[in-house]
Amino acid sequence: xxxxxxxxxxxxxxxxxxxxxxxxxxxxxxxxxxxxxxxxxxxxxxxxxxxxxxxxxxxxxxxxxxxxxxxxxxxxxxxxxxxxxxxxxxxxxxxxxxxxxxxxxxxxxxxxxxxxxxxxxxxxxxxxxxxxxxxxxxxxxxxxxxxxxxxxxxxxxxxxxxxxxxxxxxxxxxxxxxxxxxxxxxxxxxxxxxxxxxxxxxxxxxxxxxxxxxxxxxxx
Numbered sequence: 001x002x003x004x005x006x007x008x009x010x011x012x013x014x015x016x017x018x019x020x021x022x023x024x025x026x027x028x029x030x031x032x033x034x035x036x037x038x039x040x041x042x043x044x045x046x047x048x049x050x051x052x053x054x055x056x057x058x059x060x061x062x063x064x065x066x067x068x069x070x071x072x073x074x075x076x077x078x079x080x081x082x083x084x085x086x087x088x089x090x091x092x093x094x095x096x097x098x099x100x101x102x103x104x105x106x107x108x109x110x111x112x113x114x115x116x117x118x119x120x121x122x123x124x125x126x127x128x129x130x131x132x133x134x135x136x137x138x139x140x141x142x143x144x145x146x147x148x149x150x151x152x153x154x155x156x157x158x159x160x161x162x163x164x165x166x167x168x169x170x171x172x173x174x175x176x177x178x179x180x181x182x183x184x185x186x187x188x189x190x191x192x193x194x195x196x197x198x199x200x201x202x203x204x205x206x207x208x209x210x211x212x213x214x215x216x217x218x219x220x
Contacts (some may be wrong), residue, residue: 003150003157013045014041014043014045014107015047015105015108016034016044016045016108016109017047017100017103017105017106018030018046018047018048018049018110019049019111019112019124019128020051020124021052021086021101021112021118021120021123021124022053022083022174023050023053023058023064024056024060025070025112026048026050026064026065026110026140026171027048027067027068027169027170028140028142029165029207030110030114030138030140030209031068031166031169031170032156032162032166032192033158033192034068034069034110035162035165035166036158036159036162038072039159043072044072044073045072045074045075045104046069046073046074047074047075047077047103047106048067048069048074049077049100050077050079051086051124052080052083052086053079053080056176060175061076061079062076062078063172064173064174075195081096083120083155084119084120085120086120086124087119087120087122087123090123092129093127097130097188099130100132100176104201106135107136109132109135109138110137110139110140110209111124111128111139112124112125112140112184113139113141113150113210114129114139114210115148115150116141116142117146118144118146121142121174125139129212136214137211137212138154138209139209140209141208141209141210143182143187143191145182150210152208152209152210153211154175154208154210155195155198155207155208156207156208156209157203157205157206158196158203158205158206158207159203160203160205162205163188163189163193163203166188166192167188168185170188171185187200189205192207193205193207195207
């Protein structure tokens with residue numbers, strides 16, 4: 001698939017905001033793409049936000065952020081909203097999203113897909129768009145039992161080593177999830193392989209995203 005290549009946004013560090021409802025969402029949804037961006041764009045400032053991270057899952061979230069942004073500047077924000085109940089804590093969650101406007105202005109935002117079957121994921125996607133109305137937003141996908149995989153519109157072809165590196169980091173950081181049948185090397189590699197086939201990625205692997213709108217500029 002013919003790529004659309006962009007020049008660097010500026011001479012400053014690339015500002016990337018990653019938002020996930022739960023520990024491991026960001027890493028599953030766009031972990032290999034973050035590794036790819038670090039390789040191709042050099043200096044990156046990450047803002048890493050997880051809404052439901054407490055106890056063991058809080059420690060895992062911190063480790064995941066470290067593994068996938070190793071060597072990069074980052075600000076990690078871990079909240080303790082109740083897993084599965086984000087829509088029912090709507091006012092507090094909305095107030096938290098309002099506070100994110102005080103973060104450094106992001107060049108690129110990664111968040112959940114608006115069509116995700118999980119209620120927490122859908123709310124995070126909705127509030128991301130509600131809060132950042134003038135930004136470039138990539139919505140990532142999370143494989144799960146619900147069978148809610150969609151038809152993404154954007155792809156990031158991956159360097160040959162990054163799919164395996166992503167899986168290794170996931171299995172290392174999120175040991176509490178190892179008992180779940182879907183949380184496996186085969187699931188993660190299989191999805192990246194499928195998206196790599198759809199985008200004709202040279203390595204055979206890619207991650208995919210839903211992009212509602214973006215603007216072309218003279219920076220092409």
